[in-house]
Amino acid sequence: MTDPEERIRLSLARTAERAPKGELDLDRLDLRESSGPGTHRRRLPVLLSAACVVVVIAVAFAVLGSHLHETSAPAPYADPTSAIPPNPSTHPDFALCDALSTTAGRDGVLLRAVTVSAARTADWLETSFSTYPGLDPTAETTICVFETDPQPVPGPATDADGVRVLAQSTSRWAVEGMGPVDSLFAGLDVLAAEQQARLNSRPMDGFFPGTPPGKPCLGAQRASLTTSAHHGTPMRLPDSVLAHAGNLEGWMCDDIPVITAPGIKITFESGYKTRSRAQLEKDAYDSDHPSPSESRWPSRSSTFVATALGSPVLVSQPTQRTLGEVMYVHDGTLMRVLGDGTVPTAQLLAVVQTSTPLGDRTVP
């Protein structure tokens, strides 16, 4: 055995010693309860239910098969290099990221360089700083995003392997993920637009950074919005008391279409075709945003599931310090309705419930 290999062994052994120990208790995992003979008795109804589901799915495929064949088309973001253009070399953080790409061994193409507060990074990651000691929520951090070659993760290879994306923020932390680029970076694009606007204008007072309901993101472009004009992102037009054709305005926040009405902001984010509602729900419940003093994003602790248009929607009730929000996934697009603290939850739900596909109509 060569010396480097011995050092790798030592290094791994030393790291493994720091792993948590004695914290997984079988009783706590509630494993033993299901070991009785009742387990076998319960299988029959489960199997029958599963068989029914299989039959229903098979029938659905048989009926819809021809339609699927006719309508299937390449994903709009199948080629990530077309979805996210290389970062312009004039970006103030380009040199920093470029240096990181070699010193950190991240041999990928630099896609983005965005400087934002660490609190906003946490929003983007839907995470909490409590999990990451050493990250200062008040500090600004540069996120450099690299696209690397597809790198299969452990386990049997399948066609579903996506593009691995790496982002590095500060020298201590990296952001790692894998999946559809447009889905991963919908949030980051908003951050990028905000940052670009901040370079050129005074930050907006109060509220949470940049995007209070009723206003689009900083740096937004006024736009007449139609479905076909925006990468095929299916949009819906509300017709409720607070948001209706008479008071809607159309915007583009980078490549995300946004509709605003007084006190309300509606965004349409693509990339949710392969994201089930269950995953979305889990995302929402798992989210643990920074303390209210650092962020006014909706509080996940007050999130519940409601029904609108025959589908489950996630509702976050507004509080004195946090925004209200309704999330509804339709046609692979996340329709996110944000309202400031003055908009009752029922009115936010009404925005979704009264919405209809935008079709050929236009939001001025």
Next chain:
Amino acid sequence: MVTADHERVTRLLEERADWLVACAYLLTKDREHARDLAQDAMVQAWRARERVDAADAPDRYLLRIMLNLYRSELRRSRLRLVPLVEDREDVHESRISAGGLHDIEAAIRQLSPRQRAVIVLRYWADYDDVEIADVLGCRRATVRSLAARGLAVIRQRVGDDR
């Protein structure tokens, strides 16, 4: 009624809990994540206890479950923060460590998840290439290739190729 296979799997999970967490920690370098991953793997292993008990190498079966869960997580489009240096409480120890182990540790974290898994299984779990291929569900040649590329990255990082 508790059957013999239940007893064996229970014993296996009890004996291997810390080992599984340690392996998850080496892959993720995140204590919370490692705990969750190992816990989920144990729950799944318990649900599939007949298959675990019947497996030629239950240890490897357990690892395979965990690596598949890890893989699923990476697929879920969820982004997570990955520390590039060790936990703060470990920094001091790391600084005084001899032999550049700190650099090796950092280099291992730079590897792709699959390369990292091969390095961990080979040099920490002491699995041979056949066993690693079984766990990862790939060919032996793929294991060798992943290991070679991983080692090259580590050597480059710690300067052993001079």
